[in-house]
Amino acid sequence: MDIQLKKGLLEFCVLSALQKSDSYGYQIIKDISSCIEISESTLYPILKRLEANNYVETYSVEHNSRLRKYYKITNTGKERIKEFLDDWKEVMKIYYFIKGENSND
Numbered sequence: 668m669d670i671q672l673k674k675g676l677l678e679f680c681v682l683s684a685l686q687k688s689d690s691y692g693y694q695i696i697k698d699i700s701s702c703i704e705i706s707e708s709t710l711y712p713i714l715k716r717l718e719a720n721n722y723v724e725t726y727s728v729e730h731n732s733r734l735r736k737y738y739k740i741t742n743t744g745k746e747r748i749k750e751f752l753d754d755w756k757e758v759m760k761i762y763y764f765i766k767g768e769n770s771n772d
């Protein structure tokens with residue numbers, strides 16, 4: 668997959684994982700790795716950017732005598748997913764055009 672396309676989709680994969688439940692970095696990687704490859708060095712800047720844009724918020728929970736940072740999707744983050752899905756309909760029209768097929772919408 669083209670690196671720029673992958674980079675653009677990672678944000679939405681992270682938001683989608685958090686839409687299912689609040690989570691922490693390592694678990695997010697495990698959750699989305701079945702559909703797209705991601706490393707810690709890629710994930711944490713994405714999480715920081717999502718937090719700066721108010722798509723996620725954080726809180727800490729003690730785990731094995733250490734604080735673990737959890738991420739929770741905000742309503743703004745949920746709206747971002749909705750916008751992405753609406754935009755994706757347009758992407759699929761282009762996809763079908765390139766393939767020479769009717770989009771049947």
